[in-house]
Amino acid sequence: MSIGCRDLRVTAGGRQLVAVPALDIADGETLAILGPNGSGKSTLLRALAHLDNASRSGTVLLDGQLATTPDLRRAVAAVLQRPVLQRASVLDNAAAGLRLRGVGRAEARQRTEPWLDALGVAHLAQRNARTLSGGEAQRVAIARALAVGPRVLLLDEPFTGLDATTRTDLLADLHAALTHLSASVLLVTHDRDEARSLAQRTALLVNGEIRQTGSTAEVFDAPADPDCATLLGFTAHLPPALTGLDTLVVARPERCRPLTNGAPPPPDAVVFEGTVRRAVPLGGATRLDVDTTTGTVSAVTTAIIAARPGDPIRLAIAAEHLRAMSTDVA
Numbered sequence: 001m002s003i004g005c006r007d008l009r010v011t012a013g014g015r016q017l018v019a020v021p022a023l024d025i026a027d028g029e030t031l032a033i034l035g036p037n038g039s040g041k042s043t044l045l046r047a048l049a050h051l052d053n054a055s056r057s058g059t060v061l062l063d064g065q066l067a068t069t070p071d072l073r074r075a076v077a078a079v080l081q082r083p084v085l086q087r088a089s090v091l092d093n094a095a096a097g098l099r100l101r102g103v104g105r106a107e108a109r110q111r112t113e114p115w116l117d118a119l120g121v122a123h124l125a126q127r128n129a130r131t132l133s134g135g136e137a138q139r140v141a142i143a144r145a146l147a148v149g150p151r152v153l154l155l156d157e158p159f160t161g162l163d164a165t166t167r168t169d170l171l172a173d174l175h176a177a178l179t180h181l182s183a184s185v186l187l188v189t190h191d192r193d194e195a196r197s198l199a200q201r202t203a204l205l206v207n208g209e210i211r212q213t214g215s216t217a218e219v220f221d222a223p224a225d226p227d228c229a230t231l232l233g234f235t236a237h238l239p240p241a242l243t244g245l246d247t248l249v250v251a252r253p254e255r256c257r258p259l260t261n262g263a264p265p266p267p268d269a270v271v272f273e274g275t276v277r278r279a280v281p282l283g284g285a286t287r288l289d290v291d292t293t294t295g296t297v298s299a300v301t302t303a304i305i306a307a308r309p310g311d312p313i314r315l316a317i318a319a320e321h322l323r324a325m326s327t328d329v330a
Protein backbone atom coordinates (compact mmCIF):
# COMPACT_ATOMS: atom_id res chain seq x y z
CA MET A 1 0.00 0.00 0.00
CA SER A 2 1.33 3.47 -0.79
CA ILE A 3 1.36 6.30 1.75
CA GLY A 4 1.67 9.99 1.05
CA CYS A 5 0.74 13.43 2.21
CA ARG A 6 -0.32 16.78 0.82
CA ASP A 7 0.34 20.16 2.44
CA LEU A 8 1.28 18.52 5.71
CA ARG A 9 2.16 21.15 8.32
CA VAL A 10 2.89 20.75 12.00
CA THR A 11 3.16 23.67 14.39
CA ALA A 12 3.90 23.78 18.11
CA GLY A 13 4.38 26.75 20.42
CA GLY A 14 3.73 29.11 17.52
CA ARG A 15 6.59 27.59 15.53
CA GLN A 16 6.30 25.65 12.29
CA LEU A 17 8.11 22.35 12.78
CA VAL A 18 7.33 20.67 9.47
CA ALA A 19 5.94 21.87 6.13
CA VAL A 20 5.78 19.26 3.37
CA PRO A 21 3.77 20.12 0.24
CA ALA A 22 3.83 16.54 -1.06
CA LEU A 23 5.54 13.25 -0.26
CA ASP A 24 4.75 9.79 -1.64
CA ILE A 25 6.12 6.35 -0.83
CA ALA A 26 5.09 3.64 -3.27
CA ASP A 27 4.01 0.14 -2.32
CA GLY A 28 7.12 -2.00 -1.92
CA GLU A 29 9.41 1.02 -1.68
CA THR A 30 11.63 2.15 1.18
CA LEU A 31 12.12 5.91 1.45
CA ALA A 32 14.67 7.37 3.85
CA ILE A 33 14.13 10.76 5.40
CA LEU A 34 17.62 11.98 6.15
CA GLY A 35 18.08 15.07 8.26
CA PRO A 36 20.20 16.50 11.08
CA ASN A 37 19.09 16.51 14.72
CA GLY A 38 16.05 18.68 15.22
CA SER A 39 15.18 18.96 11.52
CA GLY A 40 11.69 17.54 12.11
CA LYS A 41 12.12 13.89 11.06
CA SER A 42 10.25 12.35 13.99
CA THR A 43 7.60 15.06 13.81
CA LEU A 44 6.98 14.25 10.14
CA LEU A 45 6.81 10.50 10.82
CA ARG A 46 4.37 10.99 13.69
CA ALA A 47 2.22 13.35 11.63
CA LEU A 48 2.03 10.79 8.80
CA ALA A 49 0.71 8.20 11.25
CA HIS A 50 -1.52 10.67 13.16
CA LEU A 51 0.52 9.81 16.25
CA ASP A 52 1.26 13.43 17.12
CA ASN A 53 -0.29 15.68 19.70
CA ALA A 54 0.95 18.84 18.03
CA SER A 55 -1.24 20.93 15.76
CA ARG A 56 -1.37 19.34 12.31
CA SER A 57 -2.98 20.40 9.04
CA GLY A 58 -3.06 18.82 5.59
CA THR A 59 -3.92 15.34 4.46
CA VAL A 60 -2.42 11.87 4.65
CA LEU A 61 -3.17 9.50 1.76
CA LEU A 62 -3.26 5.70 1.66
CA ASP A 63 -3.28 4.34 -1.89
CA GLY A 64 -4.09 7.88 -3.01
CA GLN A 65 -7.24 8.16 -0.85
CA LEU A 66 -7.73 10.45 2.12
CA ALA A 67 -6.80 8.42 5.24
CA THR A 68 -8.60 8.76 8.56
CA THR A 69 -6.95 7.99 11.89
CA PRO A 70 -8.67 4.54 12.09
CA ASP A 71 -7.45 3.79 8.53
CA LEU A 72 -3.93 4.59 9.65
CA ARG A 73 -4.22 2.50 12.84
CA ARG A 74 -5.11 -0.51 10.69
CA ALA A 75 -2.47 -0.03 8.00
CA VAL A 76 0.55 1.33 9.85
CA ALA A 77 3.05 -0.25 12.22
CA ALA A 78 5.71 1.99 13.71
CA VAL A 79 9.03 1.34 15.43
CA LEU A 80 9.91 4.36 17.50
CA GLN A 81 13.32 5.42 18.78
CA ARG A 82 13.09 3.84 22.23
CA PRO A 83 10.88 0.77 22.14
CA VAL A 84 8.42 0.29 24.99
CA LEU A 85 8.23 -3.35 26.03
CA GLN A 86 5.87 -4.74 28.68
CA ARG A 87 6.85 -6.86 31.67
CA ALA A 88 6.04 -10.09 29.81
CA SER A 89 7.89 -12.63 27.70
CA VAL A 90 9.64 -11.56 24.52
CA LEU A 91 7.23 -13.72 22.54
CA ASP A 92 4.17 -12.09 24.07
CA ASN A 93 5.65 -8.63 23.53
CA ALA A 94 6.36 -9.39 19.90
CA ALA A 95 2.86 -10.84 19.50
CA ALA A 96 1.24 -7.78 21.10
CA GLY A 97 0.60 -6.01 17.78
CA LEU A 98 -1.40 -8.96 16.49
CA ARG A 99 -3.27 -9.30 19.81
CA LEU A 100 -4.25 -5.62 19.58
CA ARG A 101 -5.69 -6.38 16.16
CA GLY A 102 -7.92 -9.09 17.65
CA VAL A 103 -5.86 -12.19 16.86
CA GLY A 104 -6.12 -15.00 19.47
CA ARG A 105 -3.13 -15.69 21.72
CA ALA A 106 -2.04 -19.02 20.23
CA GLU A 107 -2.30 -17.84 16.64
CA ALA A 108 -0.56 -14.55 17.45
CA ARG A 109 2.33 -16.44 19.02
CA GLN A 110 2.54 -18.81 16.08
CA ARG A 111 2.61 -16.00 13.54
CA THR A 112 5.19 -14.07 15.54
CA GLU A 113 7.78 -16.81 15.98
CA PRO A 114 9.17 -16.63 12.40
CA TRP A 115 9.77 -12.92 12.85
CA LEU A 116 11.69 -13.45 16.08
CA ASP A 117 13.74 -15.94 14.12
CA ALA A 118 14.27 -13.54 11.20
CA LEU A 119 15.43 -10.83 13.62
CA GLY A 120 17.77 -13.22 15.44
CA VAL A 121 16.02 -13.22 18.83
CA ALA A 122 14.10 -16.52 18.72
CA HIS A 123 16.35 -17.90 21.48
CA LEU A 124 15.09 -15.13 23.78
CA ALA A 125 11.39 -15.90 23.24
CA GLN A 126 10.70 -16.91 26.84
CA ARG A 127 12.82 -14.19 28.48
CA ASN A 128 11.22 -11.31 30.36
CA ALA A 129 11.41 -8.48 27.81
CA ARG A 130 12.46 -6.01 30.51
CA THR A 131 15.77 -7.85 30.88
CA LEU A 132 16.83 -7.33 27.25
CA SER A 133 19.75 -5.22 26.11
CA GLY A 134 19.00 -2.16 23.95
CA GLY A 135 19.86 -3.99 20.73
CA GLU A 136 17.78 -7.02 21.64
CA ALA A 137 14.82 -4.83 22.59
CA GLN A 138 15.10 -3.01 19.26
CA ARG A 139 14.97 -6.34 17.42
CA VAL A 140 11.88 -7.40 19.36
CA ALA A 141 10.18 -4.08 18.57
CA ILE A 142 10.92 -4.57 14.87
CA ALA A 143 9.62 -8.18 15.01
CA ARG A 144 6.45 -6.88 16.72
CA ALA A 145 5.91 -4.37 13.89
CA LEU A 146 6.63 -6.85 11.10
CA ALA A 147 4.49 -9.62 12.62
CA VAL A 148 1.27 -7.71 12.00
CA GLY A 149 2.00 -7.74 8.27
CA PRO A 150 1.81 -3.94 8.08
CA ARG A 151 0.94 -2.33 4.80
CA VAL A 152 2.93 0.72 5.89
CA LEU A 153 6.00 0.50 8.12
CA LEU A 154 7.45 3.57 9.83
CA LEU A 155 10.91 3.27 11.36
CA ASP A 156 12.17 6.10 13.54
CA GLU A 157 15.95 5.77 14.00
CA PRO A 158 15.68 2.05 14.77
CA PHE A 159 19.44 1.71 15.19
CA THR A 160 19.95 4.44 17.79
CA GLY A 161 22.32 3.54 20.58
CA LEU A 162 23.48 0.23 19.09
CA ASP A 163 27.16 -0.64 18.94
CA ALA A 164 28.70 -0.81 15.48
CA THR A 165 28.62 -4.60 15.13
CA THR A 166 25.07 -4.97 16.42
CA ARG A 167 23.98 -2.16 14.11
CA THR A 168 25.56 -3.75 11.05
CA ASP A 169 23.98 -7.12 11.87
CA LEU A 170 20.56 -5.58 12.47
CA LEU A 171 20.83 -3.59 9.23
CA ALA A 172 21.44 -6.83 7.35
CA ASP A 173 18.58 -8.64 9.12
CA LEU A 174 16.19 -5.75 8.54
CA HIS A 175 17.22 -5.50 4.91
CA ALA A 176 16.42 -9.19 4.43
CA ALA A 177 13.09 -8.84 6.27
CA LEU A 178 12.03 -5.83 4.19
CA THR A 179 12.59 -7.66 0.92
CA HIS A 180 9.85 -10.13 1.96
CA LEU A 181 7.45 -7.38 2.98
CA SER A 182 4.88 -5.92 0.64
CA ALA A 183 4.56 -2.51 2.23
CA SER A 184 5.68 1.06 1.90
CA VAL A 185 8.48 1.78 4.36
CA LEU A 186 9.60 5.12 5.77
CA LEU A 187 12.97 5.14 7.50
CA VAL A 188 13.81 8.24 9.50
CA THR A 189 17.51 8.59 10.16
CA HIS A 190 20.41 11.01 10.49
CA ASP A 191 22.81 8.30 9.37
CA ARG A 192 23.86 8.21 5.73
CA ASP A 193 24.91 4.54 5.80
CA GLU A 194 21.46 3.48 7.02
CA ALA A 195 19.76 5.38 4.20
CA ARG A 196 22.15 3.94 1.65
CA SER A 197 21.75 0.38 2.95
CA LEU A 198 17.96 0.29 3.10
CA ALA A 199 16.32 2.94 0.94
CA GLN A 200 15.70 3.05 -2.80
CA ARG A 201 14.79 6.74 -2.50
CA THR A 202 15.98 9.41 -0.09
CA ALA A 203 14.46 12.74 0.90
CA LEU A 204 16.60 15.34 2.66
CA LEU A 205 14.89 17.28 5.44
CA VAL A 206 16.34 20.60 6.58
CA ASN A 207 14.49 22.90 9.02
CA GLY A 208 11.25 20.97 8.53
CA GLU A 209 11.31 21.24 4.73
CA ILE A 210 12.19 18.65 2.12
CA ARG A 211 15.02 20.15 0.10
CA GLN A 212 15.74 17.25 -2.22
CA THR A 213 14.17 13.92 -3.17
CA GLY A 214 15.34 11.29 -5.62
CA SER A 215 16.85 7.87 -5.95
CA THR A 216 19.29 7.31 -3.11
CA ALA A 217 22.21 6.95 -5.54
CA GLU A 218 21.35 10.20 -7.35
CA VAL A 219 20.79 12.21 -4.19
CA PHE A 220 24.05 11.02 -2.64
CA ASP A 221 26.00 11.94 -5.75
CA ALA A 222 24.50 15.36 -6.51
CA PRO A 223 23.44 17.52 -3.58
CA ALA A 224 20.95 20.22 -4.53
CA ASP A 225 22.24 22.99 -2.26
CA PRO A 226 24.93 23.66 0.36
CA ASP A 227 22.80 22.38 3.28
CA CYS A 228 22.07 19.15 1.40
CA ALA A 229 25.77 18.90 0.56
CA THR A 230 26.74 19.09 4.24
CA LEU A 231 24.08 16.51 5.13
CA LEU A 232 25.46 14.14 2.50
CA GLY A 233 29.06 14.50 3.70
CA PHE A 234 30.26 17.07 1.13
CA THR A 235 31.53 19.18 4.00
CA ALA A 236 34.34 20.97 2.15
CA HIS A 237 32.69 24.12 0.77
CA LEU A 238 34.92 26.17 -1.51
CA PRO A 239 33.62 29.60 -2.56
CA PRO A 240 34.69 31.26 -5.83
CA ALA A 241 37.06 33.58 -3.95
CA LEU A 242 39.14 30.54 -2.98
CA THR A 243 39.04 28.59 -6.23
CA GLY A 244 38.62 31.23 -8.95
CA LEU A 245 35.64 29.23 -10.28
CA ASP A 246 32.25 30.82 -11.05
CA THR A 247 30.27 29.06 -8.36
CA LEU A 248 30.57 27.55 -4.92
CA VAL A 249 31.84 23.99 -5.23
CA VAL A 250 31.67 21.24 -2.60
CA ALA A 251 33.56 18.00 -2.05
CA ARG A 252 33.91 15.19 0.43
CA PRO A 253 36.87 15.75 2.82
CA GLU A 254 38.38 12.41 1.82
CA ARG A 255 38.69 13.86 -1.70
CA CYS A 256 40.81 16.80 -0.49
CA ARG A 257 44.40 15.72 -1.01
CA PRO A 258 47.27 17.42 0.78
CA LEU A 259 50.08 18.19 -1.67
CA THR A 260 53.21 17.54 0.32
CA ASN A 261 56.84 18.02 -0.73
CA GLY A 262 55.87 19.98 -3.83
CA ALA A 263 53.92 17.02 -5.32
CA PRO A 264 52.11 18.01 -8.50
CA PRO A 265 48.30 18.18 -8.37
CA PRO A 266 46.25 15.85 -10.56
CA PRO A 267 45.30 17.36 -13.94
CA ASP A 268 42.07 19.42 -13.76
CA ALA A 269 42.34 19.65 -9.99
CA VAL A 270 41.32 22.69 -8.02
CA VAL A 271 44.25 23.70 -5.84
CA PHE A 272 44.13 26.07 -2.87
CA GLU A 273 46.32 27.07 0.04
CA GLY A 274 45.86 27.46 3.74
CA THR A 275 47.36 27.00 7.16
CA VAL A 276 46.97 23.88 9.28
CA ARG A 277 44.84 24.72 12.30
CA ARG A 278 44.93 21.21 13.78
CA ALA A 279 45.42 17.56 12.87
CA VAL A 280 42.77 15.25 14.34
CA PRO A 281 43.64 11.53 14.50
CA LEU A 282 40.67 9.42 13.32
CA GLY A 283 42.25 5.98 13.72
CA GLY A 284 43.75 4.92 10.41
CA ALA A 285 43.27 8.38 8.94
CA THR A 286 43.91 11.99 9.90
CA ARG A 287 41.59 14.96 9.53
CA LEU A 288 43.39 18.18 8.78
CA ASP A 289 41.44 21.33 9.57
CA VAL A 290 42.91 23.99 7.30
CA ASP A 291 42.27 27.72 7.64
CA THR A 292 41.93 29.40 4.25
CA THR A 293 41.20 32.99 3.28
CA THR A 294 37.49 32.11 3.05
CA GLY A 295 37.07 29.80 6.05
CA THR A 296 38.08 26.39 7.34
CA VAL A 297 38.23 23.39 5.03
CA SER A 298 38.76 19.87 6.35
CA ALA A 299 40.68 17.18 4.51
CA VAL A 300 40.75 13.53 5.55
CA THR A 301 43.83 11.61 4.50
CA THR A 302 45.27 8.17 5.10
CA ALA A 303 48.73 9.39 4.09
CA ILE A 304 51.22 9.77 6.90
CA ILE A 305 51.99 13.45 7.01
CA ALA A 306 53.77 15.52 9.60
CA ALA A 307 51.49 18.57 9.74
CA ARG A 308 51.69 20.87 12.74
CA PRO A 309 49.44 23.79 13.60
CA GLY A 310 50.62 26.87 11.71
CA ASP A 311 52.22 24.92 8.84
CA PRO A 312 51.36 26.19 5.36
CA ILE A 313 49.67 23.55 3.22
CA ARG A 314 48.32 23.11 -0.31
CA LEU A 315 45.23 21.00 -0.94
CA ALA A 316 44.00 19.61 -4.26
CA ILE A 317 40.63 18.20 -5.28
CA ALA A 318 40.27 16.46 -8.64
CA ALA A 319 37.54 17.98 -10.81
CA GLU A 320 35.55 14.73 -10.90
CA HIS A 321 35.03 14.98 -7.13
CA LEU A 322 33.71 18.55 -7.15
CA ARG A 323 29.98 19.34 -7.23
CA ALA A 324 28.88 22.83 -8.28
CA MET A 325 26.16 24.57 -6.30
CA SER A 326 23.91 26.87 -8.28
CA THR A 327 24.56 30.50 -7.41
CA ASP A 328 20.98 31.36 -6.41
CA VAL A 329 21.04 29.06 -3.37
CA ALA A 330 24.71 29.35 -2.45
Ligand SMILES: Nc1ncnc2c1ncn2[C@@H]1O[C@H](COP(=O)(O)OP(=O)(O)OP(=O)(O)O)[C@@H](O)[C@H]1O
Nearest residue numbers: 012013017036037038039040041042043044054190
Ligand atom coordinates in the same frame (compact mmCIF):
# COMPACT_ATOMS: atom_id res chain seq x y z
N1 LIG B 1 5.61 19.45 21.02
C1 LIG B 1 6.59 20.25 20.66
N2 LIG B 1 6.61 21.54 21.04
C2 LIG B 1 7.59 22.39 20.65
N3 LIG B 1 8.64 22.02 19.89
C3 LIG B 1 8.70 20.74 19.48
C4 LIG B 1 7.67 19.80 19.83
N4 LIG B 1 8.02 18.61 19.28
C5 LIG B 1 9.17 18.81 18.61
N5 LIG B 1 9.58 20.09 18.74
C6 LIG B 1 10.78 20.70 18.14
O1 LIG B 1 10.67 20.46 16.74
C7 LIG B 1 11.95 20.27 16.17
C8 LIG B 1 11.96 18.97 15.42
O2 LIG B 1 11.90 17.90 16.33
P1 LIG B 1 12.01 16.38 15.86
O3 LIG B 1 12.05 15.51 17.08
O4 LIG B 1 10.96 16.12 14.87
O5 LIG B 1 13.42 16.40 15.13
P2 LIG B 1 14.30 15.18 14.62
O6 LIG B 1 14.79 15.57 13.29
O7 LIG B 1 13.54 13.90 14.73
O8 LIG B 1 15.48 15.22 15.66
P3 LIG B 1 16.43 14.06 16.28
O9 LIG B 1 17.31 13.60 15.14
O10 LIG B 1 17.20 14.80 17.31
O11 LIG B 1 15.55 12.98 16.83
C9 LIG B 1 12.94 20.32 17.32
O12 LIG B 1 13.49 21.61 17.37
C10 LIG B 1 12.07 20.06 18.55
O13 LIG B 1 12.61 20.68 19.69
